[in-house]
Amino acid sequence: MIVTRALTKRFGRITAVHEVDLNVREGDRYGLLGPNGSGKTTLVRMILGLVYATSGEIEVMGQPIPRRTNEVLREVGALVEGPGAYAHLSGRANLTFLDASGPGGGGSRKARRLRVEEALTRAGLSGVDDRPVKTYSLGMRQRLGLAAALLHQPRLLVLDEPTNGLDPQGIREIRDLLEELNANGTTIFLCSHLLSEVEQLCTRVGVMDRGHLVLEEEMSQVRSPTGRVVVHTPDADRAVALLDGGVEHRDGARLLVRTADAAELNARLVREGLRIDEIHVQRRSLEDVVLEATGPGSDRLDAEPAEPAELDGPGVHVDGVRKVETRPSASTGTGTGTSLSPGSEPDAWQGTSREFLE
Numbered sequence: 001m002i003v004t005r006a007l008t009k010r011f012g013r014i015t016a017v018h019e020v021d022l023n024v025r026e027g028d029r030y031g032l033l034g035p036n037g038s039g040k041t042t043l044v045r046m047i048l049g050l051v052y053a054t055s056g057e058i059e060v061m062g063q064p065i066p067r068r069t070n071e072v073l074r075e076v077g078a079l080v081e082g083p084g085a086y087a088h089l090s091g092r093a094n095l096t097f098l099d100a101s102g103p104g105g106g107g108s109r110k111a112r113r114l115r116v117e118e119a120l121t122r123a124g125l126s127g128v129d130d131r132p133v134k135t136y137s138l139g140m141r142q143r144l145g146l147a148a149a150l151l152h153q154p155r156l157l158v159l160d161e162p163t164n165g166l167d168p169q170g171i172r173e174i175r176d177l178l179e180e181l182n183a184n185g186t187t188i189f190l191c192s193h194l195l196s197e198v199e200q201l202c203t204r205v206g207v208m209d210r211g212h213l214v215l216e217e218e219m220s221q222v223r224s225p226t227g228r229v230v231v232h233t234p235d236a237d238r239a240v241a242l243l244d245g246g247v248e249h250r251d252g253a254r255l256l257v258r259t260a261d262a263a264e265l266n267a268r269l270v271r272e273g274l275r276i277d278e279i280h281v282q283r284r285s286l287e288d289v290v291l292e293a294t295g296p297g298s299d300r301l302d303a304e305p306a307e308p309a310e311l312d313g314p315g316v317h318v319d320g321v322r323k324v325e326t327r328p329s330a331s332t333g334t335g336t337g338t339s340l341s342p343g344s345e346p347d348a349w350q351g352t353s354r355e356f357l358e
């Protein structure tokens, strides 16, 4: 669906994306993780033909980008960096306008109205009235951007931080929506700096660190067993004695036992008359894997406080939220601006549809 080869983007002395080989396959729910400034947005913008690469190749649905951008984007829905819209118009009017000017915007008036209503409903804006967009909350704007991306039943959805500004309920709704779309054949490619978002939604994960794609793996591989079993038992002292050095770590009634065979361990403990509250195979968490791939020090990835990691990694707690310390934000050079110099990049989203992406 999306393939890049040695894709590189330099802004002056800053190398925002460095020789990235990305492979998003049809049917994937692919999550691109990385701290702020690691190059995710630049990569997405190149994939959508909004920014020219310095070197390397991009193919989307087998077509070269930017050469075939206009054809390819007919089948792509995109939400990139905060959806824009005409602030004085309602969400419905914005979508109607976008629908009429975008690819596939034909059909009778009724068909067009239905298309807009369906996109609003799917994005959770069905009950929205005719207030202008300037009165919308950030979450509503995000939903409107999603509705715009859904207008023409895209084969591929490209989303940059899709749950930005949404509350937990809204995040869950978007996750359910993306799962449903994916089950109906839409490939999802999203960027996020939230480990939990990617861990809960995605079937495949890529990790960016200072412009490099440092990991690309199936989520099922990421969550592979660690060769240890976690046991909760009120008879922890006896278990430690019985297992004779097999307990690697103890925290009260919780034991970390060095073995891959939970069933055998369970049978042994029960045979000896020990009581077991809980027993399970320990798996790597996405957080562990990201830390391994990026090492300590770059910018930060945010993990949610609710789900404690299985292993106690080197994360630190800041304001009650578990943060993963990674390397200082990287790139070379001094510039940090994100504006594109006018006229220097292709206008792939002619007319109003570009407005939604800026």
Ligand SMILES: Nc1ncnc2c1ncn2[C@@H]1O[C@H](COP(=O)(O)OP(=O)(O)OP(=O)(O)O)[C@@H](O)[C@H]1O
Pocket: 011, 014, 015, 016, 034, 035, 036, 037, 038, 039, 040, 041, 042, 043, 193, 331, 335, 336, 337, 338, 339, 340, 341
């Ligand atoms: N137009 C630009 N001009 C100069 N530097 C840029 C430009 N766009 C991005 N950069 C730089 O490229 C690097 C990667 O930025 P990018 O926005 O792609 O990262 P990101 O991972 O998407 O971060 P964030 O999540 O904060 O958007 C950063 O150092 C950024 O300052």
